[in-house]
Amino acid sequence: xxxxxxxxxTPDRITNEAIRIESGIERPIPRGHVTRRLTQALRRVRHATxxxxxxxxxxxxxxxxxxxxxxxxxxxxxxxTVARVETTPRLAFDESYGLxxxxxxxxxxxxEHAARRPKKYFAAKRLQxxxxxxxxxx
Numbered sequence: 071x072x073x074x075x076x077x078x079x080t081p082d083r084i085t086n087e088a089i090r091i092e093s094g095i096e097r098p099i100p101r102g103h104v105t106r107r108l109t110q111a112l113r114r115v116r117h118a119t120x121x122x123x124x125x126x127x128x129x130x131x132x133x134x135x136x137x138x139x140x141x142x143x144x145x146x147x148x149x150x151t152v153a154r155v156e157t158t159p160r161l162a163f164d165e166s167y168g169l170x171x172x173x174x175x176x177x178x179x180x181x182e183h184a185a186r187r188p189k190k191y192f193a194a195k196r197l198q199x200x201x202x203x204x205x206x207x208x
C-alpha cells in the first residue's frame with residue numbers, strides 16, 4: 071500500500087448499531103469507556119456486532135453484584151460470550167472485556183488458520199483429478 075492511502079476494506083468508524091449497551095442496574099454505566107473499547111476491538115473485523123449487558127445480581131444488598139456480559143457476533147460464526155461479576159460496572163466491564171478480547175482473538179486465529187487448510191473432501195477430489203490426468207496422459 072502506498073503512503074498516504076488508506077485501506078478501504080476496514081471501516082474507520084464503527085456505527086452505533088454495531089454496539090448495543092443494555093443496563094438493568096441503577097448505577098451509572100461508563101458508556102463512553104465501553105463504546106471506545108468495543109470500537110477498538112471491532113475495527114479489524116467486518117460485519118461484527120457487540121452487545122454489553124449489565125445486571126444487578128444481588129439486588130440492593132451490595133457486594134459483588136454487578137454482572138457484565140459481553141457478546142461478540144461475527145456474521146457466519148458462532149457468537150463469543152463472556153460474563154464477569156464485580157463490585158462496580160467499570161470493573162465488571164474491564165474484566166469481561168479482557169477475557170472477551172482474548173477469546174475473540176483466539177477465535178479469529180482459528181478461523182484464519184482453518185480457512186488456509188483445504189477441507190478433506192476438496193483435497194481428496196483434487197488428488198483424484200491429478201491421478202486421473204496422469205493416467206490419461208500415459
